[in-house]
Amino acid sequence: xxxxxxxxxxxxxxRAEAVDRIFQYSIPDKLAGKLELxxxxxxxxxxxxxxxxxxxxxxxxxxxxxRLKSIIRLLDEEPIILPxxxxxxxxxxxxxVGLLSEAxxxxxxxxxxxxKERVGFKQQQMVTLVNPDVELRANATAQRRMLEILxxxxxxxxxxxxxxxxxxxxxxxxxxxxxxxxxxxxxxxRKVAWEPVSDPTLxxxxxxxxxxxxxxxxxxxxxxxxxxxxxxxxxxxxxxxQAIAEVIKEGRQAIVLxxxxxxxxQMLSRFGARFGDRISVLHSALSxxxxxxxxWKIYNGDVSVVIGARxxxxxxxxxxxxxxxxxxxxxxxxxxxxxIRYVTRDVAEKRCELTGAQLIxxxxxxxxxxxxxxxxxxxxxxxxxxxxxxRPLPAVELVDMRREFEEGNRTMLSGALREAIAGLAxxxxxxxxxxxxRGYSTFVLCRECGHVMECPNCSVSLTWHRSDNRLxxxxxxxxxxxxxxxxxxxxxxxxxxxxxxxxxxxxxNEEFPELRTVRLDSDTTRRKGAHQHILKEFASGRAQILxxxxxxxxxxxxxxxTLVGVLSADLALNFPDIRASERTFQLLTQVAGRSxxxxxxxxxxVQVYEPNHFAVQCAQRHDYTGFYRQEISFRRxxxxxxxxxxxxxxxxxxxxxxxxxxxxxxxxLLSRGVSRDNILGPAPAPIDRLKGRYRWQLVLKSExxxxxxxxxxxxxxxxxxxxxxxxPLFLM
Numbered sequence: 001x002x003x004x005x006x007x008x009x010x011x012x013x014x015r016a017e018a019v020d021r022i023f024q025y026s027i028p029d030k031l032a033g034k035l036e037l038x039x040x041x042x043x044x045x046x047x048x049x050x051x052x053x054x055x056x057x058x059x060x061x062x063x064x065x066x067r068l069k070s071i072i073r074l075l076d077e078e079p080i081i082l083p084x085x086x087x088x089x090x091x092x093x094x095x096x097v098g099l100l101s102e103a104x105x106x107x108x109x110x111x112x113x114x115x116k117e118r119v120g121f122k123q124q125q126m127v128t129l130v131n132p133d134v135e136l137r138a139n140a141t142a143q144r145r146m147l148e149i150l151x152x153x154x155x156x157x158x159x160x161x162x163x164x165x166x167x168x169x170x171x172x173x174x175x176x177x178x179x180x181x182x183x184x185x186x187x188x189x190r191k192v193a194w195e196p197v198s199d200p201t202l203x204x205x206x207x208x209x210x211x212x213x214x215x216x217x218x219x220x221x222x223x224x225x226x227x228x229x230x231x232x233x234x235x236x237x238x239x240x241x242q243a244i245a246e247v248i249k250e251g252r253q254a255i256v257l258x259x260x261x262x263x264x265x266q267m268l269s270r271f272g273a274r275f276g277d278r279i280s281v282l283h284s285a286l287s288x289x290x291x292x293x294x295x296w297k298i299y300n301g302d303v304s305v306v307i308g309a310r311x312x313x314x315x316x317x318x319x320x321x322x323x324x325x326x327x328x329x330x331x332x333x334x335x336x337x338x339x340i341r342y343v344t345r346d347v348a349e350k351r352c353e354l355t356g357a358q359l360i361x362x363x364x365x366x367x368x369x370x371x372x373x374x375x376x377x378x379x380x381x382x383x384x385x386x387x388x389x390x391r392p393l394p395a396v397e398l399v400d401m402r403r404e405f406e407e408g409n410r411t412m413l414s415g416a417l418r419e420a421i422a423g424l425a426x427x428x429x430x431x432x433x434x435x436x437x438r439g440y441s442t443f444v445l446c447r448e449c450g451h452v453m454e455c456p457n458c459s460v461s462l463t464w465h466r467s468d469n470r471l472x473x474x475x476x477x478x479x480x481x482x483x484x485x486x487x488x489x490x491x492x493x494x495x496x497x498x499x500x501x502x503x504x505x506x507x508x509n510e511e512f513p514e515l516r517t518v519r520l521d522s523d524t525t526r527r528k529g530a531h532q533h534i535l536k537e538f539a540s541g542r543a544q545i546l547x548x549x550x551x552x553x554x555x556x557x558x559x560x561x562t563l564v565g566v567l568s569a570d571l572a573l574n575f576p577d578i579r580a581s582e583r584t585f586q587l588l589t590q591v592a593g594r595s596x597x598x599x600x601x602x603x604x605x606v607q608v609y610e611p612n613h614f615a616v617q618c619a620q621r622h623d624y625t626g627f628y629r630q631e632i633s634f635r636r637x638x639x640x641x642x643x644x645x646x647x648x649x650x651x652x653x654x655x656x657x658x659x660x661x662x663x664x665x666x667x668x669l670l671s672r673g674v675s676r677d678n679i680l681g682p683a684p685a686p687i688d689r690l691k692g693r694y695r696w697q698l699v700l701k702s703e704x705x706x707x708x709x710x711x712x713x714x715x716x717x718x719x720x721x722x723x724x725x726x727x728p729l730f731l732m
Contacts, residue, residue, distance in 0.1 A: 008035060008071060009056035011101050012045050013113060015339075020099045022055060024063055026070045035071070038079030038086060042072040042114060051114035053081060053104050075114055080299065081107045082316060084354040091350055097710045097724040098340030106314045106340075109299075110291040119292045125158035126186040127172065134180040142167035143175055150181065158183060189297065190290045192268075192281050201245075201274070202238050211382045215243050215360065218380050219322070225349055225359040227328075227374040230384030231622065232364045232593020233391060237267075240324050241274050243360065248275070248304045252321025252357075255306045257313060257344060259330035261285045261525075263555040265532040267307055267326075275305050282308035282315055285528060310335065310344050313351065320357045323348045327554050328361040328370060329586055334729045341725045345370070364593060364624070365586040368635065371628055372642040387597075394564070394595040394602030396588075396620040398611045412499050412507060417565045417605045424544055424563065425514050429600065431563035432556075433547045434591045435504050436571060437463075442498025444471065444482065448491035459689040464496050465523070466506065476691040499567065505547050512545075520548035553591035559598025564591055566606045570616055577731055578640050581615040585627050588619035639701055641727070647700040647710070648728040650685065652693040653720035661716035662696035668714045669700070678702060686732045693721075699731060 009022040025043055027035055035041075035054060043052045049072060061068065081089070081104060089103035111119035129150035136143050145165040150156065162169060175181045204212060215226050230236045244254040258267055261283050271279050280294050280303040298306055299316040306315040310333055313323070325333070325348055333344035345361060352359040361370055361379070374381035387393065399414040409415060424431055443461035444453040453462045455473035462471035462480070470479045486494055505519045518534050525531050537543045539558060546552055572584050588606060596602020608616055618627035636643055651661040662682035669679060678701045685695040700706065710724050 006057045006059060007061055007068075008041075008054050009058060010041065010043055010052040010071070011055050011104060012043065013051040013053075013101055013105070014045070015099055015101060017099065020101055023052075024058065024061065024068065025052075026068050028070050031071060031074065034074070036079045037083065038081035040075040040080060040108070040114075042075055044069045044072065051075065053101075054079070055086060055100075055104075080109065080316070082318065084320075084351070085314070085316070087354050088314075088347070088351055092340050092342060092347070094711075095346075095705075095707055096340045096342055096726050097707055098338070102339050106311070107316065109295045111288040112292065119288045121187045121293070121296075122190055122289060123185045124188050125183050126155060127158050127161050128155045128182045128184070129180070130182050131180050134175075134178045136178075140171075140174075142171045143180075146172065146175060147180065190287070190293045192286060192290055192294065201242070202235075204238065204242070205235065205386070205388060207384050207386060208235050208239055208388075211384060212239050212242055214380065214382050215239070215358075216246055219243075219247075219358040223352070223356070223358055225352070225361060225379045226382055227366060227370055227379040228360055228362040228382050228384070229366055229371070229374075229624070230362065230364060231387060231393060232590065233387040233393075233597050234364075234384035235388045236326070236362045236384065237270065240326070240360065240362070241271070244305060244322060244324070245274070247321040247358075248278075250321060252319050253301075253304055253306070253317040254322040254324065255308075255312060255315055255317060255320065255348075256324045257326060257333070257348070258307070258309060259327045259332045259554060260551055261309055261531055263326075264307060264309070265535060266555070266557065271305055271307055278302075278304040280306050280315075282306060282312040284309065284311070285531065287528065313344050313347050320351070320355045322358045322360065323352055324360045324362065326362050327590075329363045329365055329367040330554065331583070331729050334727075336730075339723070341723070341728070343727050343729075346727070365589050366624075368582060368628065368631060369642040372632065391596060392601060393622050394592055394604045396592055396604040396606060396622070398616065398620055399605060399607045400611050401607050401609050412504065412567060413511075414605070414607050417607065418511070420563050420565070420603065420605060421508070421512060421515070421545070425512070428541060428560055429544075429562040430538070430541070430558060430560045431545045431565065432552050432558075432561055432591065432594050433504060433508070433545060433565045433567065434550070434552055434569075434587075435499060435501050435547070435567040436549050436587065437498070437500045437568070442500055444494055444496050446486035446489065446491050447493040447495055449486060449489040451486055451488040453487075453494075457689070457692045459687055463500060466502060467523075475687070501547055501549055504567065508545060508547065515545055516543045517545040517547055518543040520546060520551050522549070525551075550587060552594070553587055556594055557597055558594070560600075561595055561597065562600050562602055564595040564602070564604045566591060566604070569606045570608045570610045570613060573610060573613060573615065575732070578635075578638075578646075579729065581613075581631055581634075584613075585615040585619050585631075588616065589622060589624070592619065592622070639703075644701040644703050645705070645726070646728055647702065647706060648723075648725040648731060649698045649700070649710075649713075650695060650723045650725065651682075651697065651716070651720050652690070652695045652723075653717065655694045657717040657720050658694045658696050661720040661722065662698060664714055664716055665722070666698060669698075669709075672709055672712075674700065674702075674706070674709075697731075699728075 007024045008027055010025050037054055039054045041052050042049055085107045092103040093100040132147055146167055149164055176183050218226055247254050268281055280298050282294055297303055301318050306312055325345055328345050335342045349359055373379050399416055404414050442463055444464055455462055455478050457476045457478055465472050469482055471482055472479050501521045505517050508517050518537050520534050538546045573580050592604040595604050614630050651658045666682050680699040682696050682698045685697045688695050
């Protein structure tokens, strides 16, 4: 009986819309019976050989036989894209209007793409004693020393053996030729270190017990996503741990996502104490080699729990049973690069749907979209209204900085905050100070002519960093020396204005030299391990004040923190963004929750210029429900999310061509039935030039998916880049 001829459908690793489709290849006899869906393969493509991914098989040839080419070889023994991941990639491509090749690359091991391999398994030679009784020459003293060591050890690294015996590799090879030893390569895992902590399984409170019961019931029933809405300090992490333990008992795996790499060490220590070496970690602060080893460890099923930041949602768990998205409301869960700008929460929900796994979304301040879905019954709403051990939520004081100014206080610290910080001296109590801007001064202005120093590539002001006396652009990373005179009028009166985290640290060091400070922001955490080192300094008590940007507002748990101070708390309210109020409320509530988590009560001092704004007032009362009711009424009136979907179409390139591209897209949308009332723009983006490219945008509101239509957007000038951003979090 003649074998059915099958052809492989392959997506090639070329990031271009014109070739983002399936290409057919013949399967050579050497791969017959071996090739599977999800295999990485090497294929001819034009005049090149490129990496590709097998996504389908077909018995029918869909191209002319003379154009058919053959797969060259496999790039891996096993198919590395799991079937559910293949389906997830197709969904990503369709839902987010991106490239399937890019979606598939989310699923691949780091640093291992064909032609760009930067990493592989780390191997070292191991030496095993086979025959200690071989005859050696009389002068073979180094070889005798090696045999003596091997008689004691049995098996040892070749490098260690050579060093201990004060011998050479040639002497070792001679022993192997004599049959005394066997030398073989061994794969060594580049392990990720974590600080062990004592973490016994805790006795749950009544509320926690009820919450866990509901979670387990949902997992065994309809498997709706669970929204775990718990006030700060209510013990959500313990519920995660015990829910995961149940999943592991069922022989399945869990993924735990955290919004910031800074939170990973704390989470890793606690989960490691509970689950030992059955945990793995995935995030961008690891070396490429570490990430590569962790990926394969997960793929091989050697771990039960994966902990990581946003991209860990794609971890290759072969038997997924649970995904936890901690602090689900956080903006860092939004992918802001590439053609597929996914929302991690939605990807996690889809992946759970495809694998039969459970999804837990946890937050003290859920996103309006998630809370709205929970109230509609699409999510199971599980609530924790009290802190563990009946600890009170911290008292929040609002300080009106306008009044401070009227009373003669021209400094960045209010009288109340200055006094509270001074009160830390001589105690073991600690403080967290939040200023959501890094650098020393946020802009430099000429007091003679009013000129503001701007980035030559972006339409934003430059931030002065005193540490290197340079002006920095936080968008394109441009740097320049602070000039002695104004470049416009040559005046000497260039002055720094605005406050950043670097300046806050400088002021506190000067005013309170007895209190040691550490700073956590993207400037101080560039080196590998910096997050962990800074938080360890603070956790140990060697530093009494932790200063930082929004990194310090989420998830951190330090029992000695009795004071939280927030500078320029309502700064984000002035941003032209529909989520400005929501972000302000979330940030203030979250950072307030870092205080009073131990035996002593907490105090929070929030410095504001708009103390009567409802987002600030609700945060003072820890009143999520009150905030939700007021904000949702605004969203309903304006038909903003969650009552519609927002879609941002961003064009960037040369000035005139970019404007024309935006107008072309507008005409297309109108011609296809999109209402003019549902199109905001086209108009220059709030930041209308970035990295030397001009930017125009359209923002669409729709109550139904427009993904299919957006896949048909018309061609524009090749110099213009068009990005479709589904569910954008930022419109700047």
